[in-house]
Amino acid sequence: MPLTLASLAHHTSLRLRVLAAGDRLGSEVRWVHTSELEDPGPYLEGGELLLTTGLKLATGDPAAVAGYVRRLAAAGVVGLGFGVGVGHDEVPAALVAAADDAQLPLLEVPRATPFIAISKAVSAAVAADQYQAVTAGFEAQRELTRAALAPDGTGRLLARLAAHVDGWAALYDASGAVLAAAPEWAGRRAARLGGEIDRLRDLPAPASAAVAGPAGTEDRVELQSLGTGRRPRGFLAVGTEERLDTSARYVVHAAVALLTLSLEQSRALVDAQGRLSAAVLRMLLAGEAEHARSTAGRLYGPLLDAPVRLLIAEPTGAPGTPGTTGGASQPDVLTRLAERTETTAVRAGERLLVVTTDGRLTVLAADGAAALTSAAELAEEADGVALGLSAPVDPADVPTAHGQAERALAVARRRGVNLVEHGEIGVGSVVPLLADDAVRAFAEGLLRPLREHDATSRGDLVASLSAWLAHHGQWDAAAADLGVHRHTLRYRMRRVEEILGRSLDDPDVRMELWLALKTES
Known part of the structure; x- marks a missing residue:
């Protein structure tokens, strides 16, 4: 146990x-130091x-003595040992009074x-405490190792760790979701540290x-990232409620x-499963x-025996910006999505197939999967990602689901939204889907001859064509809308x-x- 002033005061040989x-x-x-300086604080x-000694x-100046003691206290000195018989036959009364006040x-x-005897006593006690901490640490390491090798090794390891530090412990996955906690009540407390986990990531x-621990607690929390990559x-x-000592840190x-x-x-098993999933x-x-x-x-249980849905995710945005193909964050958004999906599946006892290739994530899961x-x-919370989700299909119709997810993804990109399901494609107007540079270029090229004619000759061919198409080719209705005779409209359509x-x-x-007219309108 740590050396205290009380231990030294009761050390019979030091008197x-x-x-x-x-x-x-x-x-x-923590240590012993000898100094005759008026202000040893900086050292x-x-x-x-x-x-x-x-x-x-200046023992004759009580104010100076009081200032000396205050400087020692401010420097974190835990005690003052005054040697008598050298400069003073007894401890000055002003020093005793100042120490009492402070x-x-x-x-x-x-x-x-001799002062060296006190130094040796302190050094020996510190060394003994450190040796005890190291010994206890080795024993704890053996105990944790045995726990880790047992069934439910992670849970047992966390339980023994929490007992050793007299606190709680929690393990998170790479996405920041709590995988296990000990004791049981610590799970809620650990879940409230998501922001701190995000910063450490x-x-x-x-x-x-x-x-600092979650609001409403007096915890001190030590966070450690796991991995070598x-x-x-x-x-x-x-x-823990108290700062970790040397033994606890071991x-x-x-x-x-x-x-x-x-x-x-x-990791090797995960990589192998990833290759199998891709195959x-x-x-x-x-x-x-x-x-x-x-x-x-x-490996995938009943996944391929019931209706499934296919999800395709890609980063979005301009190249070179975060969350895009050219940006530094592009792998992160897909990795976070894959981690969140897999963690949820593990908790729900679901099987799914996850493949990340060529800058996109593909997930095959049962219809209704959590x-x-x-x-x-996560897609709604995150920036820089677009998702397309297929309708439920039989596993034999996965090619159909893949086409549906691809089209839904394309619509999500065009609309500038994070997620589009296949069933939503037919909802609303098709016109917003025409807001594409290639479509606009096609429309402009198709109508350019008519616009050039209208700019140099009489005829209003573009307006006449629009009215005729809007009235489904009904001559009288379109002519009335334009304010011309139907024979005039017939002539204009022949010119078109x-x-x-x-x-x-x-x-x-x-x-x-x-569609060309709607694109340019």
Whole structure:
């Protein structure tokens, strides 16, 4: 246990006598230092027992003595040892009074006790405390290792860690979602640290931070990122009411090492499953559902035996900006989406297929899966991502679902929204979908001959064409709308056909001209 002033005062061989602030002897002594300076503060770190003989102390000036004591207290000195028999036969009364006022413990050091004896006693006690901490840390590491190797190793490891630090512990996945916590009540507390986890995620692993606990608690929380790569693979939070001592830190570091090792060892399995998922998806897209079922075996459970939906996600925005193909954040938005989706699936006991290739994320999940809902929620919260979601289909019809998701994704990009489901494509007007540079260029090229004619000759061909199409080719109604005779309108429509070299009897031609007019309107 840490060395205190009380321990030194009761050390029989040192024969120290307490003269002031005897009720403050519980302070920990981190080191001992000897100085005759009037202000040794700049050379101290705090937590020291300062030894002096008072050679330069103006004991006849109570104000100077009081200032000296205040400077020691401000520097974090936990106690003052005054050696008598050298410069002073007894401890000056002004020093005793000043120490009492400042509540700074004052110890008389007899002439027979050399300062080096006190230094040795403090050094031996500090070394013993450190040895005890290291020994306890090794024993805790062995205990944590045994817990990690048991069934439900992560849960048992967190439970033993929480017991050792007399607090709580929680493990988060890479997205910041709580995977496990100990004791059970700590789960809610840990979930309220999402913002702190987000800040730590931006730092290369391993990284750590000490933060205040959630509002309403007096916790001090130590956060540690887990992993050895650029992106953390998880996070550990340890909450305690008091600052972690040396022994507790050994235990936390052991837990970090074990959890990191577990995560890194599982990476090969995750990579292998990713390759298998990509292969199964290729088979499904090729219409080989039976081969996909055979290859997947039991890995995806009943996923390929019931209606499924396909989700495709891509980053959006201009190249070179965050969240885009050319931006530094482009992998992050897809990675976060994949992590959130997979975490939700694990919690809900769902099976799904996740593939990230060529800057896009593809997810195959059961219709109604919580993982798809979670992905949609994250898409609404995040910037720089577009998602297209298919309708429910039989696993044999995954190629159809893929086409639906592709079209929904294209509509999401055109509309500038985060998520479009296949069923929403037919809702609303098709006109907003024409707001595309290529479509505008086509419309401009198609109508240019008519506009050039109207600019140089009489005829109003563009307006006449628009009215005629709007009235479904009804001559009298269109002519009345234009305020001309129907024979005039017939003549103008023949001129349109001559100039364009296309027949208005062709429904495809009428459709293209109508969409061109709507695009430019």
